[in-house]
Amino acid sequence: MLGRKSRIDKTLVAFISPALVFYLLFIIVPTVGSLYYSFTSWDGINPNVNFIGLANYKEIVTSARFGNALKNTVVLTVFISLFENAIALALAILVDRVFKLKNLFRSLFYIPVLISGIVSGFIWKVMYNYSFGVINAMLKSAGLEALMQDWLGNTHLTLIMIGIVLVWKGAGYYMIIYLASLQSISSDILEAAEIDGASAWHKFTKITLPLISGAFTINFTLSLINGLKVFDQINVMTDGGPGFTSETLVYLLYKVGFNEGRQGFGTAVGVVLLVIILVLNTLQQKFLRKREVQV
Amino acid sequence: MSVGRKARTIDWILVIVAAVLAFIFIYPVLFALMSAFKSNGDILRAPAAPPTSFYTQNFVDLFQMSDFGTAIVNTIFLTVVSECLIICIVPMAAYAIERRRSRFTGFLYTFFIAGMMVPFHLYMFPLFREMKVFGIFGTMAGPIVSYIAGSISFGTLLYCSFLKGIPLEIEEASVIDGCTPFQTFWKITFRLLGPCNASMVILNGLGIWNDYLMPYLVLPSGRAKTITVEIAGFVGQFTARWDIVFAGTIISIVPALAIFCAFQKYFVKGITAGAAKG
Numbered sequence: 001m002l003g004r005k006s007r008i009d010k011t012l013v014a015f016i017s018p019a020l021v022f023y024l025l026f027i028i029v030p031t032v033g034s035l036y037y038s039f040t041s042w043d044g045i046n047p048n049v050n051f052i053g054l055a056n057y058k059e060i061v062t063s064a065r066f067g068n069a070l071k072n073t074v075v076l077t078v079f080i081s082l083f084e085n086a087i088a089l090a091l092a093i094l095v096d097r098v099f100k101l102k103n104l105f106r107s108l109f110y111i112p113v114l115i116s117g118i119v120s121g122f123i124w125k126v127m128y129n130y131s132f133g134v135i136n137a138m139l140k141s142a143g144l145e146a147l148m149q150d151w152l153g154n155t156h157l158t159l160i161m162i163g164i165v166l167v168w169k170g171a172g173y174y175m176i177i178y179l180a181s182l183q184s185i186s187s188d189i190l191e192a193a194e195i196d197g198a199s200a201w202h203k204f205t206k207i208t209l210p211l212i213s214g215a216f217t218i219n220f221t222l223s224l225i226n227g228l229k230v231f232d233q234i235n236v237m238t239d240g241g242p243g244f245t246s247e248t249l250v251y252l253l254y255k256v257g258f259n260e261g262r263q264g265f266g267t268a269v270g271v272v273l274l275v276i277i278l279v280l281n282t283l284q285q286k287f288l289r290k291r292e293v294q295v
Numbered sequence: 296m297s298v299g300r301k302a303r304t305i306d307w308i309l310v311i312v313a314a315v316l317a318f319i320f321i322y323p324v325l326f327a328l329m330s331a332f333k334s335n336g337d338i339l340r341a342p343a344a345p346p347t348s349f350y351t352q353n354f355v356d357l358f359q360m361s362d363f364g365t366a367i368v369n370t371i372f373l374t375v376v377s378e379c380l381i382i383c384i385v386p387m388a389a390y391a392i393e394r395r396r397s398r399f400t401g402f403l404y405t406f407f408i409a410g411m412m413v414p415f416h417l418y419m420f421p422l423f424r425e426m427k428v429f430g431i432f433g434t435m436a437g438p439i440v441s442y443i444a445g446s447i448s449f450g451t452l453l454y455c456s457f458l459k460g461i462p463l464e465i466e467e468a469s470v471i472d473g474c475t476p477f478q479t480f481w482k483i484t485f486r487l488l489g490p491c492n493a494s495m496v497i498l499n500g501l502g503i504w505n506d507y508l509m510p511y512l513v514l515p516s517g518r519a520k521t522i523t524v525e526i527a528g529f530v531g532q533f534t535a536r537w538d539i540v541f542a543g544t545i546i547s548i549v550p551a552l553a554i555f556c557a558f559q560k561y562f563v564k565g566i567t568a569g570a571a572k573g
Contacts, residue, residue: 011391011395011476012391012395012399012400014477015387015388015390015391015476015480016387016388016391016392016400016403018383018384018387018388019384019385019387019388019407019447020388022384022440022447023407023410023442023444023447024441024443025425025444026422026440026441026443026444026445027410027413027418027444027445027447029421029425030418030419030421030422030425031413031417031418031421033418033421033422033425033432034417034418034420034421034422037420037423042420044420044424091316093336094309094312094313094316095313097309098306098309098310098313099306099309099310100310101310101313102319103559105313105314107555107556107559108317108320108321109316109317109320110322110555110562111320111321111324111552111555112320112321112324112503114548114551114552114555115324115505115547115548115551116504116505116506116507116509116523116547117505118507118523118526118527119505119506119523119526119544119547119548120323120325121542122526122527122544123323123324123326123544124323125326125530126330126342126537127323127326127342128411131339132338132339132342133342134326134342134343137341137342137343138343151473164428168320168323172320173566176562176563176566176567177566177567177570180563180567180570215570218570219570222570225411228414229414229415229416231416231507231508232507232508232527235507235527236527243313248365249415250416253416253417254416254508256514257420263420266420267417267420267421270414270416270417270418271417273414273416273417274412274413274414274417277405277412277414278412281412
């Protein structure tokens with residue numbers, strides 16, 4: 001209870017203002033600032049910022065490097081979202097059904113989530129290594145020398161190999177959400193279906209899946225947004241290479257901003273990223289949420 | 296689980312499948328752990344083999360060849376100070392939003408939550424410029440203020456959903472007893488928010504502990520920054536000394552793992568509450 005009517009405003013202001021000040025100063029002001037800088041040729045050092053209109057956005061539309069980064073981002077994000085959700089859901093169903101050691105399995109699948117992006121990238125980079133990596137060593141001892149390769153150096157595979165690290169690191173998080181959703185399904189419904197003669201497959205597709213569609217919406221949205229923001233693993237594993245094969249929008253933004261002194265163009269790329277996130281979020285609200293079923 | 300022979304076999308098969316998958320999932324972590332206790336030669340020669348002895352030279356080298364101690368102190372400082380301030384600021388705002396429903400607080404709720412969609416990479420350049428204006432670029436205060444601001448979106452979601460479950464009667468009683476709103480919040484409600492605070496500190500703290508880009512770009516160069524930043528630096532710098540980097544990764548992973556083992560249920564609560572629809 002926040003006091004009587006006469007004091008309401010003062011109290012409300014006192015409770016909210018610290019958070020509001022931090023939020024405005026260090027999120028909203030720089031976000032609005034980036035909209036402004038995206039119309040400038042700011043280099044990050046020079047205090048004088050030149051307004052250049054839509055030039056950055058024109059460059060975005062025409063530049064092959066941006067097109068390549070956009071393509072890479074789409075490939076990586078779609079790969080991550082699909083596999084993260086498929087694996088997370090499978091793990092959640094498995095943990096839900098296992099009759100022993102439920103909590104232990106749940107914890108073990110969650111452990112990769114605890115590891116930082118940089119550390120996970122480094123561990124996998126070593127495992128992927130051509131000469132000294134554990135994956136090639138295992139293939140060799142299994143007599144599958146033909147499959148051995150430079151996992152991160154093969155330009156057809158680089159993005160997928162980075163995607164695997166992110167799926168491994170992220171699946172446990174989404175599993176927790178699916179698991180909570182599965183456990184909230186009342187067993188009465190499933191028993192009733194069983195009495196009515198529903199097969200296991202029918203119970204799963206007609207009852208379980210519709211009832212966890214809320215978790216599905218949340219997880220799909222979260223994994224898409226997180227996929228768009230991947231940075232640390234790319235930084236430590238490939239630095240956007242070989243060539244530009246693993247340069248995503250976020251990585252392009254970082255590179256032009258810090259290595260090439262073009263922070264104006266970098267923020268314009270960031271604005272495009274924000275627009276993509278907003279569009280995805282709206283689509284999610286429109287399409288996925290409609291299909292959700294409530295009990 | 297239904298009883299009967301067939302069901303039992305299936306149950307055991309599922310446990311075995313889960314065990315195999317769990318092993319695959321934690322293998323990279325085990326691999327890092329094993330490698331941290333192997334000499335560089337052993338890591339290169341037999342990457343899959345377990346360490347032959349309890350070899351700790353990597354850790355000695357790590358602290359001798361780099362200023363890793365400073366990095367550890369910095370990481371702990373950033374995480375602890377940010378979380379202490381977050382716990383003072385965020386629950387209070389969420390409390391006002393949740394308990395004092397109006398169009399204004401409704402707007403604030405949406406306004407705060409919307410921040411989750413804004414990627415850090417979008418606003419980092421202007422943010423750094425702003426930090427320079429305030430004179431906090433290159434100091435610990437830079438990342439800390441940004442972590443506080445960045446915690447508000449998820450925090451509002453988490454605390455508001457948790458506050459819905461705390462009965463109003465207790466607070467009403469304390470108001471009747473003459474408590475000011477501040478006293479009511481800090482002495483009554485805040486204590487009832489314990490599990491929620493734990494979830495917030497743990498999930499948010501893990502993000503700060505593991506953060507890379509912000510400390511890398513904001514903290515002054517020429518000195519050790521944070522654990523994650525040092526490790527990223529080693530990958531380029533000690534390309535031939537993986538043993539040292541692995542020793543560093545273990546120092547990064549073990550505290551997170553220990554906190555997870557001790558406070559597991561708060562991880563689960565925080566994630567599921569954060570995923571609840573706002």
